[in-house]
Amino acid sequence: MNKLMITTALTASLVAGAATAQERIRWQVPMSFASTLTALGDTMPWVADQLRAVSGGEIDLRTAEPGAVVPALSIFENVSEGNIDAGYSWMGYEWGTVPASALFGATPFGLESIEFLAWMTHHGGQELLEETFHPYNVHPVLCGTISPETAGWFRNEVNTAEDLQGLRFRAAGVGGEIFQEFGMSVTIMPGGELYQALETGTLDATEFSLPTVDEQLGFYQVAPYLYLPGWHQPSTNQFLYINLDVWNGLGDQTKAMIETTCMAGNAYSIARAEALQGAAIKRFQEQGTNVRTYTDEQIAAFREAAITVLGAWSERDEMFGKVYSSMMAYQEELRPWKEMGYLPRDWQTRIGE
Known part of the structure; x- marks a missing residue:
């Protein structure tokens, strides 16, 4: 067998071996x-x-x-x-x-x-x-x-944290338990059920996902107030x-x-x-949605409630506490870089552009 034949046979063998190796x-x-x-x-x-x-x-x-x-x-x-x-x-x-x-x-x-x-x-x-x-x-x-979720679509305006009292709200995960700290009645539903629940008044408000996803689900048609930022799901x-x-x-x-x-x-x-997401926010505004950001006072209240709930769960469940501690330690380690390495998110507003 000459060298060409040997090389060809070897190549064929390797190719066949590679082909059979893949599950x-x-x-x-x-x-x-x-x-x-x-x-x-x-x-x-x-x-x-x-x-x-x-x-x-x-x-x-x-x-x-x-x-x-x-x-x-x-x-x-x-x-x-x-x-x-x-x-x-x-x-x-x-x-x-x-x-x-x-x-x-x-x-x-x-x-x-x-x-x-x-x-x-x-x-x-x-x-x-x-x-x-x-x-x-x-x-x-x-x-x-x-990216972060929207903080929620509401049928009525929310001026203070106290305005959340008694509202029927869809939320998932630990964020739902934090919302309960404000007297909200929290339930979980799949996304496909939320439009009708808002339209019929079964829900007073909901959070679900990104602005583009919320737009696809039509929330802006039945809930005129959109609140940001999505502190509960960054x-x-x-x-x-x-x-x-x-x-x-x-x-x-x-x-x-x-x-x-x-x-x-x-x-x-x-x-x-x-x-x-930027274009989606602009469309909401053009369609008449009241796009609002929570005040510093409201965000501080949410943060305090989050610390309470996350701290309680950390004590109640060992694995929860272990994961949360690891996340927060990294967040704290990263803070100097986040605060000094990046331009502030509102830098254009702050310098007058």
């Missing part, structure tokens, strides 16, 4: 959010497309709309029990079972999206995530983070939940491809979110 994955991935919701629901389909591309079609995650496979708010439970291999959701819906999950989903007055990514990858967040969820037979992969972090037994059965190459593509999904989602 073939076929998962149905139910989601908590409709794929039509910008940056919130369309990130996982984008990630699935990229995974098919980089794997040559061998990793095929087929996303399913809310309720098509399992109820929209039961992704974690079904992955944990092994009813489905994987699912995609905002981390926090399960905080009644896993209290610390609320912090990974969104921490009131906590880490913004870029800060959260930094904490997850360089300040122990990933290790704490696995320590929190592996006992439930779930391996979560951070796979989407977006970032919204979504995860690809994978059954731990299934995850442990994957090869290193497949795991790396999923993790790397989800990291690309984080960049995609935050860029997409930031790209669109």
